[in-house]
Amino acid sequence: DWTMGAYRDQAIAAIRQQVGDGRVICALSGGVDSSVAAVLIHEAIGDRLTCVYVDHGLMRKGESEQVTGMFRDHYNLPLIHLDESDLFLSALDGVSDPEEKRKIIGRLFIEVFQKQADALGGAEFLAQGTLYPDVIESVSFSGGPSVTIKSHHNVGGLPEKMGMKLVEPLRELFKDEVRELGRELGLPDHFIGRHPFPGPGLAIRCPGAITREKLAILREADAIFIDQIRRHGLYDDIWQAFVALLPVRTVGVMGDGRTYDYACALRAVTSVDGMTADYYPFSHDFLGETATRIINEVRGINRVTYDITSKPPGTIEWE
Numbered sequence: 679d680w681t682m683g684a685y686r687d688q689a690i691a692a693i694r695q696q697v698g699d700g701r702v703i704c705a706l707s708g709g710v711d712s713s714v715a716a717v718l719i720h721e722a723i724g725d726r727l728t729c730v731y732v733d734h735g736l737m738r739k740g741e742s743e744q745v746t747g748m749f750r751d752h753y754n755l756p757l758i759h760l761d762e763s764d765l766f767l768s769a770l771d772g773v774s775d776p777e778e779k780r781k782i783i784g785r786l787f788i789e790v791f792q793k794q795a796d797a798l799g800g801a802e803f804l805a806q807g808t809l810y811p812d813v814i815e816s817v818s819f820s821g822g823p824s825v826t827i828k829s830h831h832n833v834g835g836l837p838e839k840m841g842m843k844l845v846e847p848l849r850e851l852f853k854d855e856v857r858e859l860g861r862e863l864g865l866p867d868h869f870i871g872r873h874p875f876p877g878p879g880l881a882i883r884c885p886g887a888i889t890r891e892k893l894a895i896l897r898e899a900d901a902i903f904i905d906q907i908r909r910h911g912l913y914d915d916i917w918q919a920f921v922a923l924l925p926v927r928t929v930g931v932m933g934d935g936r937t938y939d940y941a942c943a944l945r946a947v948t949s950v951d952g953m954t955a956d957y958y959p960f961s962h963d964f965l966g967e968t969a970t971r972i973i974n975e976v977r978g979i980n981r982v983t984y985d986i987t988s989k990p991p992g993t994i995e996w997e
């Protein structure tokens with residue numbers, strides 16, 4: 679007779695067993711996964727856990743303030759906020775290959791955490807909210823040939839030289855199970871219901887080379903899209919929604935003038951676990967209203983498209 683309550687107790691026991699009297703730093707992204715992992719580990723080992731939130735310059739509008747604010751105000755977890763945007767964005771300068779982006783971001787995350795672990799006097803464990811689908815998707819297409827689809831930035835083990843061991847208490851769980859575990863741990867519903875956000879952040883929603891200018895445009899458009907979804911009461915029906923800024927500019931007309939600005943794609947899907955997904959069937963009114971708002975309110979975008987690809991054959995993210 680399997681319940682989430684029993685799973686929680688078992689997971690806490692396993693964390694205590696693995697960590698002993700060691701110290702853990704936890705990569706807190708603000709997503710459900712890392713938050714549940716952090717709260718679970720905190721229950722297991724208390725203040726021998728330190729959470730680290732790294733702003734890699736690829737977060738959404740207002741996200742860093744929201745996440746660190748929420749954890750400071752509502753949870754009694756030791757939390758360090760690092761702004762490493764210069765480090766990440768300069769390393770990504772001119773890089774357009776998706777796998778290269780992922781690898782750079784993954785490598786820098788490890789470097790930043792290693793440095794932070796040293797600064798804390800040596801933590802021997804690094805915690806991550808890795809889920810089961812992350813584990814299998816970065817290894818192979820299930821049932822098919824062994825092909826890497828995407829290198830998830832938070833999977834793949836740590837380089838030997840890092841000398842840290844991974845704590846991944848959610849490694850056997852699917853997303854809906856993590857949400858159930860989060861409820862069991864008393865996390866608020868609005869937090870448990872947050873859409874997933876990938877570790878590499880906006881880097882993989884900005885195909886082609888990333889610039890600060892493109893990121894700024896993307897943030898504004900994305901915030902409007904999410905606002906529209908909330909206003910229309912659709913947020914909880916959707917697994918994930920975001921804007922991808924396309925690396926192409928197109929000609930438009932506004933008032934009496936010609937525009938030559940970026941095109942963007944809206945992406946919204948339903949899914950149970952992120953392994954397969956269907957595009958969300960928005961009404962034409964919703965799509966039209968959202969396109970109008972984005973074009974009127976965001977400088978730098980003059981064309982909006984809607985991505986109607988399911989997974990497979992598409993993936994949810996664009997890269």
Ligand code: XMP
Nearest residue numbers: 829830831874875876877878952993994995
């Ligand atoms: P794809 O694009 O592979 O995404 O269909 C499936 C789910 O995984 C998320 N995703 C990631 N999450 N690190 C993460 O933590 C990553 O590197 C990563 N790549 C994709 C994606 O947002 C979707 O929910």
